[in-house]
Amino acid sequence: MNKPKRFLIILSACFATTIMTNSVATEVNLKPVVDQSAKINESAARSQQKIDRLAEQIDNKLQAFKAVNKEIDGLKVYNAQMSRQIENQLLQMQSLSDSIEKVSVIERQITPLMLRMIDGLKDFVALDVPFLEEERKTRIDSLETMMDRADVAVSEKFRRVLEAYQIEVDYGRTIEAYSGLASLGNGSGEQEVNYLRIGRVALVYQTRDRKQMGIWNQNERRWDPLDDDFRSHILKGLRMAKKQMAPDMIVVPVSAAE
Template sequence: MKLSKLAQAGLFVGMASMASSALAAQSEQLDQAVKAGQEINQSAGKSQQKIDKIADQIQSKLQQFKAVNKEIDGLNVYNGQMQKQIDNQLTELTDLASSMEQVSIIERQISPLMARMIDTLEAFISLDVPFLSEERSKRVANLKAMMERADISASEKFRRVMEAYQVEVDYGRTIEAYSDLLELDGKEMDVDFLRIGRVAYVYQTRDGSRMGAWNTDSKSWDDLDAGYRTDINKALRIARKQLAPDLVVVPVNVSEPSTLR
């Protein structure tokens, strides 16, 4: 059966319309698929961002955890050291408390000891060669006055007593020259004194006309002849640091040892 041209044209138009509808439907489906893919990609990107953010947070927390652990380890070591120091300090405090309990006992014992030391020093000076008598006696008097003062600690008192003893010890190994008055034949005369340790103690008048040496046995002055004048003048200059040290001849008085009680 043959279709007319009009029928053929209508059939062609219908087929074209159906094809167009099908293409439109496919295009719409494709758009939906593309849109869905884009939404999936966007969702995946957001999810990845969340994952990256969480991963960064985890990494940051891990670093903080490690830092805190390291700080804790350091604090543990520090606390251990501090505990040892505290233990040592507690031990020292215990020892200090024990020592403080002995302070009052020591103070009660040291005061009489210092008093005896001062009395012994006074007796020694009275029996010794009488050089610088006023100065040495004044030193002893000051020590006695000091012992009665409450504003000076026991340790300071003991230090001053030992200092006075040291001064007396030093006299035995030094040479000294000084000027002072000396009573001779009932008259006071201006003389130069020479002390060489404690083995020689002589005087010479300013004009050099008279010289004498101390006699520890008789507790008096023995006159010296003019033969000593040169050596005594030389020794005086050495003592005053006007000459370099040199050998000099001076009278030495050797007495029998006495017992100091």
């Protein structure tokens, strides 16, 4: 009875030994494959990392390329605008160059014009109502002296001449009171009087004691005496011209137009 049991035990042991031998053999045969597979996996992981890096670099390059293209588009618009401005500046330069070439011609023409204007202004003042004679004569003398000066630009000379004309124009639409000397023609010589100028319509005087009054007769180029009826009006006009009272109606004699 004991022999069969030992036989089974021996068979079992042999079977187990056979299995263990086969497992060891299998493990020995599969190890190169497993090692190679691990190497392949490591290589694939490294390749994937490389691909990721390349993809990131490509994305960065693409973004930089888009930014450069956008900047190029902006530069094209800017260059087009600058080109138009340069063309306009070239036209202006040409216009200025033409004007500069004509300056000497204009200067030669405008100087005789100013001299004629000054002569005309001198004649006008001499024939005009004789108010502020010394002031107006001094202004004309100053213009004549200025025309001979080399340190005064032609533009400034022309401005001064126009300014003198404008002053004369303003005299015709203003009222003014000032003091001066007048020859009354009564043997008393010159006396200090108050003048009242109403535009160029009337120029009258009144002595300081208010007893004598006169009006300039432009047609006869002389002073004519005024009646006492005008005394209050002349006094009112003097006060108005000196800003001592508000503007009001006054009566003065005027010469009839011819």
